[in-house]
Amino acid sequence: MNDRERTDPQGEGTDPGREHTNLRLVETTLLVVIAVVLAAATINDLARQVHVNHRLAADMRTWRAITGHNYVNLDVEEDLKHFTTRDVICGNTAPGAPGARPQVCLIAIGPIRGGRRHVEGGFYMPPELADDAYHRYACFGSALLHHWCLLKYVPRGYPDAPLVGG
Amino acid sequence: MSVAAGTIDRRAPAEASRAGERRRRFTLALAGFLGLLLVLAVAEIMIDGSAGRSALIPKAPSISKWLGAIGEPLGYRVFLIALLTFTGAYAALAVMARQLPSRFVIALIAALHLIVFIGPILLSTDVFSYIAYARMGVVHGINPYIHGPIAIKYDPVFPYQGQSWLKTATAYGPLYTLLSYPLAPLGVVGALWGFKLEALLASAATLVLTWRVAARRGLNPTPALLLVGANPLYIIYGLAGAHNDVIMTAFLMGAVALALSGRDSWSGASVIAGTLVKATSAAMLPFMIVGRRRVGTITGALAALLAGALVGYVAFGIHGLDIVAALNRDAAFVSSDSFPTELAHLIGKPGVYPVDHTFLKAALAVVLVYLLWRTWRGYDWIAASGWALLAIAVTASWLLAWYTLWALPLAVVVRDRRLLIATLAVQGLFIIHQAAPLIAPVQ
Numbered sequence: 001m002n003d004r005e006r007t008d009p010q011g012e013g014t015d016p017g018r019e020h021t022n023l024r025l026v027e028t029t030l031l032v033v034i035a036v037v038l039a040a041a042t043i044n045d046l047a048r049q050v051h052v053n054h055r056l057a058a059d060m061r062t063w064r065a066i067t068g069h070n071y072v073n074l075d076v077e078e079d080l081k082h083f084t085t086r087d088v089i090c091g092n093t094a095p096g097a098p099g100a101r102p103q104v105c106l107i108a109i110g111p112i113r114g115g116r117r118h119v120e121g122g123f124y125m126p127p128e129l130a131d132d133a134y135h136r137y138a139c140f141g142s143a144l145l146h147h148w149c150l151l152k153y154v155p156r157g158y159p160d161a162p163l164v165g166g
Numbered sequence: 167m168s169v170a171a172g173t174i175d176r177r178a179p180a181e182a183s184r185a186g187e188r189r190r191r192f193t194l195a196l197a198g199f200l201g202l203l204l205v206l207a208v209a210e211i212m213i214d215g216s217a218g219r220s221a222l223i224p225k226a227p228s229i230s231k232w233l234g235a236i237g238e239p240l241g242y243r244v245f246l247i248a249l250l251t252f253t254g255a256y257a258a259l260a261v262m263a264r265q266l267p268s269r270f271v272i273a274l275i276a277a278l279h280l281i282v283f284i285g286p287i288l289l290s291t292d293v294f295s296y297i298a299y300a301r302m303g304v305v306h307g308i309n310p311y312i313h314g315p316i317a318i319k320y321d322p323v324f325p326y327q328g329q330s331w332l333k334t335a336t337a338y339g340p341l342y343t344l345l346s347y348p349l350a351p352l353g354v355v356g357a358l359w360g361f362k363l364e365a366l367l368a369s370a371a372t373l374v375l376t377w378r379v380a381a382r383r384g385l386n387p388t389p390a391l392l393l394v395g396a397n398p399l400y401i402i403y404g405l406a407g408a409h410n411d412v413i414m415t416a417f418l419m420g421a422v423a424l425a426l427s428g429r430d431s432w433s434g435a436s437v438i439a440g441t442l443v444k445a446t447s448a449a450m451l452p453f454m455i456v457g458r459r460r461v462g463t464i465t466g467a468l469a470a471l472l473a474g475a476l477v478g479y480v481a482f483g484i485h486g487l488d489i490v491a492a493l494n495r496d497a498a499f500v501s502s503d504s505f506p507t508e509l510a511h512l513i514g515k516p517g518v519y520p521v522d523h524t525f526l527k528a529a530l531a532v533v534l535v536y537l538l539w540r541t542w543r544g545y546d547w548i549a550a551s552g553w554a555l556l557a558i559a560v561t562a563s564w565l566l567a568w569y570t571l572w573a574l575p576l577a578v579v580v581r582d583r584r585l586l587i588a589t590l591a592v593q594g595l596f597i598i599h600q601a602a603p604l605i606a607p608v609q
Contacts, residue, residue: 023540031584035591038560041508042595046602048511053606060609072609083516 052078055085058112063089066106066119066163073098077131085109087117090131093124093159101127102158107142119164123149126158140164193265196258201274203255204396207248208278211402212285213237214244224291225326227355230284242603250604253398253597260590263389271388275373275395279405283366287358288406290566291328296346296410297357298323299336303343304350310336310343311485323354335485337492340478341442342410358408365408368416369395372575375419379579382426390578393586397574399593403567411568414444419575421450422548425458431466433458438470442478445489446558446572449534450551456538457547496564498523503599504565518563526561533557552576552585560592570596 056076064070074091075098090105092098103125108117121141129135139149140162154160215223216234222245259266287293299310301321308317314333318324336343349360373395380390394400404412417440424433437454440447455463478486500507500518506526510518534557537550555572559565570593577586 020544028584031588035588037509038505038592038595041505041512042599044512045508046599046605049599049602050606053602053608056608057606076608 055112055117056087058115058117059087059089059108062108062116062119063091063106065116067091067093067104069093071095075099088131090125099128102155103127104159104163105131105136106163121145121148122163124154124158124160126155138162190265193262194267194270197262197266197270200255200259201270204252204259204274205277205281207252207255208281208401210237210248211240211245211288212281212406214240215286215288222289223286224289224294224328226287226294227326227358229355229358230286233285243607246601246604249398249402249597249600252402253594256396256398259396260389260393263392264386266388266392268388268391271392271395275391278396278401279366279369282401282406283362285406287362287408289403290407290409291326291331292410293358293361293408294323294326295328295331295334295336296338296361296408297349297354298327299338299343300346300350300357304347309482309485311482311488323357326354334495335492337489337496338410338444339442339474339489340482340486341439341474342413342444343486344477344481345413345443361408365405365410365412368413369400369405371416372412372419375416375423376575376578379419379423379426382423383579383581385579385581393578393590394575397571397593398597399567400571400574404571407568409568410443411571414440414447415571415575417443418447418450418551418572421454422576422579425454425463430458430460430462431469434463434466434468435470438467438474441489442474445493446555449554449558452534452538453541453547453550453554456541457545457550497527497562499564501564501566503567503596504563505560505595506563508599523563526563530557530561533561546580546582548576549580549582549585552580552589556585556589556592565596567596 056078059076060074063074069091071091074089077088077090079086087108088105089108090103092101093104094101104122105125106119106122109120110118119141121139121143123136123139123143125131125135125137133148133150135151136143136149137151137154137158138160139147141164143149212230213233214220214237216230216232217237218234218239220240222240222242263271295315298315298318298321301323302308302310302313302315302318306318306321312335314331314335315324315327316332345364346361349357349364352360373391376394377387377391380387403409417436421433421436421440424430424436433454434451437447437451440450451467455467475487498520504518506518506522510516510522534554537545537553537557541547541550552573555576556570559569559572562569570589573585573589574593577589580586
């Protein structure tokens with residue numbers, strides 16, 4: 001057993017007295033400041049997420065109102081590239097498992113009014129495919145103006161009716 | 167003892183004894199109720215988690231369908247209510263932990279472990295990545311340190327892979343990958359049970375070692391055991407996801423136990439074994455060396471590192487040894503639950519940028535250097551290791567619930583209570599951050 005272990009058999013350290021107390025005070029103060037900042041950041045982020053959730057819920061209500069389908073499993077994509085509040089909401093055009101039928105997608109923008117958001121355009125997609133310009137067809141509204149659809153034909157038997165801004 | 171008219175009143179001590187007995191019974195009854203809440207909360211999650219498709223349950227082969235017969239698919243609302251109930255009951259139990267009989271705490275933790283073991287995998291596809299990496303090496307002869315699971319897209323485990331990790335080679339250490347290899351030939355379901363059992367045994371080892379270290383350091387081991395073994399993130403996120411972080415903590419606590427019993431070479435080797443499971447474990451080594459100041463720690467660590475490197479090289483080539491590259495790759499990821507992301511949102515930024523990673527690494531380096539200096543000056547090296555692991559989790563832009571578990575077993579075996587408070591506070595903030603769907607459901 002060496003000297004260090006003789007004075008510290010449980011390996012708990014041997015912090016010296018007065019200097020230790022001062023250091024501890026500084027450390028504790030710093031920890032409290034960090035805790036307050038992290039707590040503020042967490043609460044702020046929770047509030048932000050609640051706000052986003054309200055928006056996404058309004059997006060879904062809007063999609064159901066415009067398409068006339070009361071489906072639960074809708075896919076809402078936020079604009080994580082430019083951090084705008086423009087959301088794309090996609091869902092089945094006929095009853096079936098999520099994504100298993102041709103998809104109709106709507107582009108929602110602006111604030112929530114009367115529990116819904118303004119839809120500026122949209123497009124269709126064949127089933128079971130990721131949202132990609134090459135998979136989109138029959139664009140309407142702003143999606144048509146901005147050339148969001150690179151699939152130039154409507155797959156046989158699939159829906160293609162413009163829902164807004166026709 | 168009261169004295170009246172020259173006679174000794176024997177009623178006072180008897181009354182005090184009865185009051186003490188009443189208080190003890192009330193504490194036990196309350197603890198029983200709180201323990202029941204923990205069991206019911208986790209059972210509710212597991213039953214509903216087995217009942218069908220849920221956003222909280224990764225796509226998985228059905229291993230617990232019989233449990234779901236009485237439940238309904240797990241939704242965010244039920245999950246969050248159960249998580250918050252669990253957390254509240256855990257907090258109350260933690261307050262009264264010193265008065266709880268150890269048998270009660272052990273029985274409670276055993277019940278929680280059993281429920282989680284028979285239930286579905288929760289909240290993460292990681293265990294299917296573990297299976298994929300094992301099957302890549304054993305069944306397909308593909309090096310999991312070079313290729314991601316996309317290389318075995320016709321393997322039965324492929325449909326269960328997380329979309330984000332399809333092209334990602336394993337970031338885990340060669341020891342863990344080799345430990346997982348014997349499970350690969352068991353098929354997807356057999357391997358899944360194997361990984362669940364591995365996590366269960368690792369958790370049992372972590373808890374036994376936590377108990378022994380706490381007792382050795384003169385602390386009451388019962389609260390230490392409760393605080394780790396019934397922790398909400400440990401049970402619901404760590405163990406229920408069969409995450410290898412539990413194996414890492416078993417090696418770290420093994421290292422602490424070995425160091426305290428004077429077996430320094432083995433202690434250093436145990437830290438390296440943890441590092442060869444998950445590289446983050448390496449954070450303990452400098453504090454152990456500076457705090458212990460024993461040659462054996464360094465020689466043990468070096469010997470284990472050499473042996474691990476040799477085995478890793480033979481099994482996986484040079485890629486199996488490049489853990490630093492894997493760490494750097496993971497450090498660049500960003501998760502919405504991380505504190506850097508939350509801080510970025512607080513100051514009005516949309517998220518964490520590459521330049522922020524440099525700042526975060528610098529901040530972490532400052533903390534680590536300061537902790538080393540403090541340890542050199544006599545601060546408890548085990549506490550310093552805990553702070554280091556907590557600092558890594560807090561500064562990581564990719565934070566997952568099970569990262570907050572790294573420091574927990576260390577925090578309950580040190581006298582500096584600030585570490586435990588800080589660890590639990592970080593976990594508390596993580597849980598609070600999950601609550602948005604409860605306040606504003608999206609449907």
